Amino acid sequence: MNEQQSLLTLIYNDNPTLLAESGLDIRGITIYRRNLLANAQRALSITFPTIFQLLDSDVSEDLVQQFLALCPPSQGDWGQWGEEFSHFIATSQIAYDYPYLPDCAMLDWHIHHALHGVDQLIDHASLQRLGDSEPEHIKVQLNKNVALITSKYPINDIFYAHHHSEDSQRKSAMLRAKETLTSSVNAEQVFMVFRPEFQPKVITLTESESIFVNALQQQKSLADALDAVSHLNDFSFENWLLTAIEQNLIYQFKAEQL
Amino acid sequence: MSVKNNNILIGVGLRHPHFTDVLTQPKQVDFVEVHSENFFGEGGAALSVLKQTRERYPISLHSTSMGLGSREEIPQDYLYRLKKLTQMIDPFLMSEHACFTWGQQQGQLIHSGDLLPIEHTHASLDRMCMQVDRVQSLLGRELIIENVSAYLHFAQSHLSEAAFLAALSQRTGAKILLDINNIAVNSLNFEGGDIAQSIANYIKVLPIDSVAQIHLAGSSLPATGEFVIDDHACPVSDQVWQGYEQAIQRFGAVPTLIEWDNDLPTWSILIAEADKARALANSILAKGERQ
Numbered sequence: 196m197n198e199q200q201s202l203l204t205l206i207y208n209d210n211p212t213l214l215a216e217s218g219l220d221i222r223g224i225t226i227y228r229r230n231l232l233a234n235a236q237r238a239l240s241i242t243f244p245t246i247f248q249l250l251d252s253d254v255s256e257d258l259v260q261q262f263l264a265l266c267p268p269s270q271g272d273w274g275q276w277g278e279e280f281s282h283f284i285a286t287s288q289i290a291y292d293y294p295y296l297p298d299c300a301m302l303d304w305h306i307h308h309a310l311h312g313v314d315q316l317i318d319h320a321s322l323q324r325l326g327d328s329e330p331e332h333i334k335v336q337l338n339k340n341v342a343l344i345t346s347k348y349p350i351n352d353i354f355y356a357h358h359h360s361e362d363s364q365r366k367s368a369m370l371r372a373k374e375t376l377t378s379s380v381n382a383e384q385v386f387m388v389f390r391p392e393f394q395p396k397v398i399t400l401t402e403s404e405s406i407f408v409n410a411l412q413q414q415k416s417l418a419d420a421l422d423a424v425s426h427l428n429d430f431s432f433e434n435w436l437l438t439a440i441e442q443n444l445i446y447q448f449k450a451e452q453l
Numbered sequence: 454m455s456v457k458n459n460n461i462l463i464g465v466g467l468r469h470p471h472f473t474d475v476l477t478q479p480k481q482v483d484f485v486e487v488h489s490e491n492f493f494g495e496g497g498a499a500l501s502v503l504k505q506t507r508e509r510y511p512i513s514l515h516s517t518s519m520g521l522g523s524r525e526e527i528p529q530d531y532l533y534r535l536k537k538l539t540q541m542i543d544p545f546l547m548s549e550h551a552c553f554t555w556g557q558q559q560g561q562l563i564h565s566g567d568l569l570p571i572e573h574t575h576a577s578l579d580r581m582c583m584q585v586d587r588v589q590s591l592l593g594r595e596l597i598i599e600n601v602s603a604y605l606h607f608a609q610s611h612l613s614e615a616a617f618l619a620a621l622s623q624r625t626g627a628k629i630l631l632d633i634n635n636i637a638v639n640s641l642n643f644e645g646g647d648i649a650q651s652i653a654n655y656i657k658v659l660p661i662d663s664v665a666q667i668h669l670a671g672s673s674l675p676a677t678g679e680f681v682i683d684d685h686a687c688p689v690s691d692q693v694w695q696g697y698e699q700a701i702q703r704f705g706a707v708p709t710l711i712e713w714d715n716d717l718p719t720w721s722i723l724i725a726e727a728d729k730a731r732a733l734a735n736s737i738l739a740k741g742e743r744q
Contacts, residue, residue, distance in 0.1 A: 198572055198607050199524050203556035203565055223605025226680060230567045267563040271518035271531045271554065272490045311494025314501075393498035 206231060207267060232256070235263050238273035243280060243303040246296060248357045254289065261287070274311060277304060295348035295376065302350045302397060305388040309340040309395035317440060321448040328450035330418035335411045336447040340390040343400075343409060347383045349375040351397045385409075391443045403430035408444075416451075461706040461738065463731045464513060465723050466685075466713060472502045474720035476509070481724045484545065486513035486710050492542075493534040503542065513546035513666070513710065514539065518564065520554025521584045521598065522571035525562065527555065532591055539592055546666055546708065548597040548630045549588075551581070551618060570603035573610040573617040578624075585625040597665045598622070599630035600655075602638040602683035615658035628665030631656070631704070633696040634683060634712075638672055641681045652696035656703050664704040669697055669730060670712040685714035688726060694733060701737040709734060 196204070201217040204210060206227045214221060236259045240247040247255055262283050268276040281304060284290055285297035315338045324333050344350070352372035359365045375381065385405035388397050400408065403424045410420035424430040439445050464484035467475055475485060485506060492503050506512065516535065519527055539547065552568040571577050589596055598621060600614055612620070618629050633652060640651035671687035689697075689711070701707070711726045 197524060198609065199553050199556055199569070202569060202605075203563070204558065206565065206567075206569075207558060207563075218608055220605045222680060223603075226604040226682065227565075227567055227569065230682075231565070234566045267558060267561075268566055269562050269564055271520075271528070271564050272493045272534070273566070274490070274493065311497045311499070314496035393501065 202227075207264065231263065232260060234273065235259050235268070235276075238268075239277055239280065242274065242277045242307045243300055245299045245303050245354055245357050246280075246284070249293070249296065249299070249353075250289070258284070258287065258289065274307075277307075280304065295346075295350065295353065298344065298346035298348050298350045299353055301344055301346075302354055302386065302388070305342040305344060306354070306395045306397065309342065309388050309390045310393075312340040312390065315339055315446050316443065317445050318447040324448035324450045330421060331416050332450050333417040334414060334449045334451055335417060335420075335445060336449060337408070337411055338389065338444055338446045340388070340395065341408070341412075341444055342388040343405065343412065344386045344388070345383055346386065347381040351386050351399055354397055389442050389444055391441075396442075401429060403427040404435065407435065461701075461731065461734045462511075462708040463727045463734070464510075464708065464710045465727050466515075466710060467506065468714065468717055469499070470717050471720050471723070472499075475506050476502065478720060480509060482510070482727050484511040484513055484708065484710075486515050486546075486712075489514045489516040489535055489538055490518050492538055507542055511545040512542050513548065513708075514542060514544040516547075516549045517568065518554055519549045519588070520552060520565070520569075521549050521588065521596075522551055522577060522581045523553040523555040523584070524580060525555035525557065527584060527588065528562065532588065536592055539594065546597060547592070547594050548599055548666060550599045550601050551614065551621070552601050568601050570601065570605060570607070572607040573612040573614055575612070578612070578617055578620055581621060582624050585621065585627050589625065589627065595665075596625075596627045597630040598627050599632050599668065600635050601632075602635040604642065604680055606643065613655075613658065615655045619659050619663060622660070622663040629659055629663050630666045630668060631659070631664050631700060631707075632668040632670070633693050633700060634668065634670040634672060634685075634689070637690070637693050637696065638681050638683045648692040649695060649699070652699055656700055659704075661704060664700070664707050667697065667700055667704075667707050667709045668712050669693060669709060669726075685712050686716040689729075694729075697730065697733060698737055701734050706734070706738055 201213060202219060205214055205224050236256060239259055262280060265283060266279045281297045281300035284300050290296055349372045352368045356365055356369035356372050359368060385400045386397055387400050388395055407420050407424045407430060410423045421432060462483040464482050464486055467485040467487050492500055494500060550568050553571050554565045554569060556563055585596060598618060600618060621627060622629055636652050636655050637648045640646055640648045644651050669689045670685045671689050672681050673684050673686050675681050709730050711723060711730060713723055
């Protein structure tokens with residue numbers, strides 16, 4: 196093992212034999228271990244702000260330590276680290292006590308991605324496809340910052356209870372979250388992350404909206420997406436389109452010969 | 454973008470809490486420096502702020518993860534992101550550290566998350582020259598390589614860090630970023646703590662035209678018997694200011710940056726540190742003395 200490999204291994208792992216063989220000073224290694232943990236903790240607390248507000252600092256430090264060992268960073272940009280964090284939480288002891296944490300982490304991850312995602316605005320010219328092509332030939336390319344998450348927990352309320360800019364809204368969201376968490380029936384819901392301008396938002400979708408957006412995400416034609424919600428009476432494409440343009444959900448309409 | 458270097462250029466490190474200040478306050482520094490990796494995203498508010506800042510200030514891109522001294526090759530994805538940012542921002546300075554960051558664990562490439570020290574040997578110099586050549590060629594730009602605070606040393610090292618950097622500069626055309634606080638931290642931790650002497654010993658090894666930037670920062674005082682950590686969490690110390698005088702005497706009007714990363718002060722306090730650097734440098738430069 197070369198000197199760089201030895202040092203990196205000793206920072207990530209406690210290995211007394213390797214330490215003795217390397218001749219490296221444990222005081223220095225201890226500093227690098229502390230720095231790594233502090234950097235990792237800071238990075239995850241930025242990417243997963245809800246999780247780190249929900250957990251006590253000693254619990255979160257422990258989680259970060261375990262996550263570092265299991266999924267060390269590999270990209271040189273702490274902002275890209277943490278894709279597996281939600282799954283990691285789901286398999287850790289803390290999820291038994293707080294089963295909604297993995298889904299909260301998933302929401303944090305998508306919001307973090309949307310926050311740094313590509314700046315996309317609707318291609319207005321492409322709206323013309325709606326007039327000059329048949330729905331079966333039209334595909335809707337959603338904005339890259341749109342993501343759907345399914346959860347039986349009130350993850351949007353938990354998120355806003357911690358991050359809404361207005362105190363009254365935070366309190367209301369907290370009340371709703373507590374009410375839902377204590378209710379005996381928790382049906383699955385679909386949440387949508389999107390970015391109207393720079394600040395991502397999350398909302399709960401109705402069943403028809405979620406089926407429709409999911410179909411578009413799967414690159415089904417507009418006709419097929421509309422067919423998927425035809426049995427539900429509450430869906431209006433015209434209303435959805437107006438809201439979608441307002442919320443910056445659509446990037447482009449494309450006409451294709453299928 | 455080129456910047457005339459008739460007068461000394463003084464800048465500050467730009468961090469998130471100062472984004473509004475940098476765009477709204479009167480221009481009081483000559484440039485700002487950001488950590489490249491903080492802007493590796495494809496879009497969003499932070500990148501938008503950086504682009505707006507670029508309209509007001511020359512920008513120095515300071516990378517912290519490239520690991521030019523790594524035995525592993527720097528991943529393509531990292532370099533792709535850096536190149537994209539470089540093309541977007543057109544920085545007037547572009548710097549990294551003389552350290553390693555990449556390694557393998559169980560067959561997987563991992564990142565150290567920190568600036569890890571390298572051996573200062575001819576073999577590691579050869580390796581780092583290759584990495585620097587590769588990156589400079591890819592970016593089409595000259596890099597500036599910074600000396601680091603190290604908390605351990607490799608027994609195999611037979612060159613001083615200063616001699617290592619001087620040779621690296623001579624062989625690759627890269628310049629040197631002289632971090633005076635890093636020399637001070639290493640002096641306190643490993644060289645008995647005569648900071649003035651450590652700085653004098655260091656800078657006399659560096660060719661006069663090799664230093665293209667200076668970093669000034671402060672470090673918190675540790676508990677007795679513990680290592681000093683280069684935490685950039687307080688004002689520049691008197692000893693580092695004295696070292697800065699020595700550096701300006703030797704290297705002349707080199708662009709200088711105040712780095713402050715933790716326990717951030719207000720923008721006005723940061724600017725006051727920059728003003729202090731400018732006044733000190735100008736007083737030395739006015740005397741026209743070079744060592």
